[in-house]
Amino acid sequence: MKIAMIGTGYVGLVSGVCFSDFGHEVFCVDKDASKIERLENGEVPIYEPGLDALMARNVEAGRLSFTTDLAKALQDVDAVFIAVGTPTRRGDGHADLTYVMAAAEEVARVAPHGVVIVTKSTVPVGTNRKVAETVRAANPDLDFDVASNPEFLREGAAIDDFMKPDRVVVGVESERAAKVMSDIYRPLYLRDFPIVTTDLESAEMIKYAANAFLAIKITFINEVAALCEKVGADVKQVSRGIGLDGRIGPKFLHAGPGYGGSCFPKDTKALARIGQEHASPMRITETVIDVNEEIKRRMIGKLKDLCGDNFNGKRVAVLGVTFKPNTDDMRDAPALTIVPALVGGGAEVRVCDPQGKREGERLLPGVSWIADPYDAAQDADLLVILTEWNEFRALDLEAMSKTMRRAAMADLRNVYDPVDVKSAGFAAYIGVGRGDLEG
Numbered sequence: 001m002k003i004a005m006i007g008t009g010y011v012g013l014v015s016g017v018c019f020s021d022f023g024h025e026v027f028c029v030d031k032d033a034s035k036i037e038r039l040e041n042g043e044v045p046i047y048e049p050g051l052d053a054l055m056a057r058n059v060e061a062g063r064l065s066f067t068t069d070l071a072k073a074l075q076d077v078d079a080v081f082i083a084v085g086t087p088t089r090r091g092d093g094h095a096d097l098t099y100v101m102a103a104a105e106e107v108a109r110v111a112p113h114g115v116v117i118v119t120k121s122t123v124p125v126g127t128n129r130k131v132a133e134t135v136r137a138a139n140p141d142l143d144f145d146v147a148s149n150p151e152f153l154r155e156g157a158a159i160d161d162f163m164k165p166d167r168v169v170v171g172v173e174s175e176r177a178a179k180v181m182s183d184i185y186r187p188l189y190l191r192d193f194p195i196v197t198t199d200l201e202s203a204e205m206i207k208y209a210a211n212a213f214l215a216i217k218i219t220f221i222n223e224v225a226a227l228c229e230k231v232g233a234d235v236k237q238v239s240r241g242i243g244l245d246g247r248i249g250p251k252f253l254h255a256g257p258g259y260g261g262s263c264f265p266k267d268t269k270a271l272a273r274i275g276q277e278h279a280s281p282m283r284i285t286e287t288v289i290d291v292n293e294e295i296k297r298r299m300i301g302k303l304k305d306l307c308g309d310n311f312n313g314k315r316v317a318v319l320g321v322t323f324k325p326n327t328d329d330m331r332d333a334p335a336l337t338i339v340p341a342l343v344g345g346g347a348e349v350r351v352c353d354p355q356g357k358r359e360g361e362r363l364l365p366g367v368s369w370i371a372d373p374y375d376a377a378q379d380a381d382l383l384v385i386l387t388e389w390n391e392f393r394a395l396d397l398e399a400m401s402k403t404m405r406r407a408a409m410a411d412l413r414n415v416y417d418p419v420d421v422k423s424a425g426f427a428a429y430i431g432v433g434r435g436d437l438e439g
């Protein structure tokens with residue numbers, strides 16, 4: 001198959017590279033000329049484990065190319081995927097469809113007859129039909145079909161998720177589109193990965209319902225964690241105790257500083273908005289959005305408790321600022337709420353993150369970036385573990401505590417055992433939803 005992928009971000013680039021690895025001929029297109037230039041030079045503009053090697057292999061095999069020229073990319077294609085951003089629209093929480101509709105219009109002008117226009121971006125129910133209308137308006141003679149193919153990959157594990165998905169969702173309303181989509185995903189059909197074929201609206205809805213459900217699950221355990229602190233329970237034990245129930249499952253039950261990232265915050269807001277527009281309020285989702293904001297603020301209170309209620313003049317080492325490990329993505333990361341509160345309160349903040357600096361430097365003014373976690377903690381009054389990168393999971397706490405001015409730890413991912421922290425010389429430890437140790 002011949003495929004064009006519009007947008008070379010976290011989803012478009014991974015999808016394009018993986019499709020080429022399936023054996024298809026793929027052209028990845030982006031408006032951002034500097035991104036395309038880097039890609040043409042063999043450089044991956046984002047951090048995603050394993051992507052550089054897979055990309056190099058498929059470029060070498062002649063199946064994968066990059067361009068800013070849409071007309072060139074669309075020559076003779078069977079399908080064109082739209083994988084551009086759908087951020088929150090300023091003011092009303094709706095998904096901003098500007099980029100999707102602009103891409104649809106551009107496609108209409110240069111696409112070949114018989115093309116399937118596939119929306120991979122996360123879009124509100126009804127968008128695929130709007131894409132079809134936009135294309136028809138821009139080029140009434142074009143013979144085309146639309147398909148909805150929402151993406152479920154997770155940053156940091158994106159290649160595995162794409163190659164071995166829990167399921168692939170395909171929304172279609174014509175035999176021709178169904179055939180093209182099944183040819184594209186044939187390698188996965190052959191390996192018995194479930195392919196869920198639906199109408200357009202259901203496919204669009206599945207994506208939002210899935211993300212909202214996961215955000216609800218995380219927020220539920222975060223709220224339970226707050227209650228655990230009050231009643232003397234340990235949320236880690238509670239998570240294990242409920243997660244072993246097959247109806248609940250153990251995933252997304254790790255208490256922490258609130259969800260963030262490029263999807264959950266914007267997709268929960270968009271779903272709430274869709275519900276309001278259809279007079280069918282998504283009240284649980286709306287509440288989760290509010291509770292998640294409170295959870296992030298609650299973390300600031302925890303840090304204050306460890307700093308004698310005052311950040312002023314304190315040196316704070318923050319380990320991890322990306323919204324989760326194994327990505328450089330900083331979009332809506334809890335760090336963007338927590339770190340400015342430290343800086344604003346007068347703390348000297350020293351940040352260490354294996355991949356966060358490139359984006360973070362712009363987003364977190366007033367902090368210093370330190371490559372080594374031990375250097376970051378030197379003479380600090382507080383050590384905050386905010387993102388659980390592997391690099392921070394087995395620190396020599398004894399060595400670290402000795403170099404700190406006052407060895408206190410806020411472990412916002414519950415990485416360490418409070419008793420071990422204390423015996424490594426820390427005077428104080430605060431986790432999330434478990435017993436604190438005050439010195």
Ligand SMILES: NC(=O)c1ccc[n+]([C@@H]2O[C@H](COP(=O)([O-])OP(=O)(O)OC[C@H]3O[C@@H](n4cnc5c(N)ncnc54)[C@H](O)[C@@H]3O)[C@@H](O)[C@H]2O)c1
Pocket residue numbers: 006007008009010011012029030031032035083084085086099102103106120121122123151152153154155262263
């Ligand atoms: N990031 C994730 O983990 C993830 C997972 C599942 C689904 N999604 C969804 O996938 C979509 C893309 O997300 P992302 O994180 O990859 O976005 P991104 O911001 O990383 O990438 C979008 C890219 O599209 C390019 N672009 C925009 N308009 C264009 C146009 N008209 N022509 C060519 N290129 C254009 C931009 O330059 C950018 O490089 C969103 O709808 C998102 O909700 C994201």
